[in-house]
Amino acid sequence: MVKIGEVIVLDNGRKGKVIGILNCGEYVIETEKGGQIIYFDTEKDTIRKNTINTLKQILSRDYDEQSDCNEEALVLKIAIKELEKQIAKKPREKHYEGEGEVPYIKYKCPSCDGRYSLCDIQDKYCKNCGQKIDWS
Numbered sequence: 280m281v282k283i284g285e286v287i288v289l290d291n292g293r294k295g296k297v298i299g300i301l302n303c304g305e306y307v308i309e310t311e312k313g314g315q316i317i318y319f320d321t322e323k324d325t326i327r328k329n330t331i332n333t334l335k336q337i338l339s340r341d342y343d344e345q346s347d348c349n350e351e352a353l354v355l356k357i358a359i360k361e362l363e364k365q366i367a368k369k370p371r372e373k374h375y376e377g378e379g380e381v382p383y384i385k386y387k388c389p390s391c392d393g394r395y396s397l398c399d400i401q402d403k404y405c406k407n408c409g410q411k412i413d414w415s
């Protein structure tokens with residue numbers, strides 16, 4: 280069992296300190312950069328998606344989404360973004376075929392548009408933003 284105060288390695292490879300325990304294996308984590316995220320210890324994408332929807336509903340019901348001045352709205356937006364990154368997305372691919380060249384594909388991160396070189400293709404997470412990548 281994870282305990283409050285324990286430092287755990289998140290599945291994006293970063294470390295976080297547990298500062299709260301919620302139901303269903305959900306933890307409130309303080310990240311190395313000082314931000315707070317809700318983290319699930321298992322591959323529960325359904326819970327992640329439901330949580331994202333709930334947070335989005337609260338955001339549009341209680342806050343002006345265009346305004347960045349409200350601290351609570353900002354926390355909600357960050358939580359939504361972090362949760363979305365934990366759901367694997369397919370990389371963007373662009374096909375190239377120059378004259379007299381062998382056709383090739385370039386891959387980009389679907390979240391931050393960061394470019395992947397061929398040696399990054401094995402990475403489960405974007406090195407730039409932490410987005411989980413589905414290479415299947």
Ligand SMILES: [Zn+2]
Binds near residue numbers: 388405406409
């Ligand atoms: Zn990225």
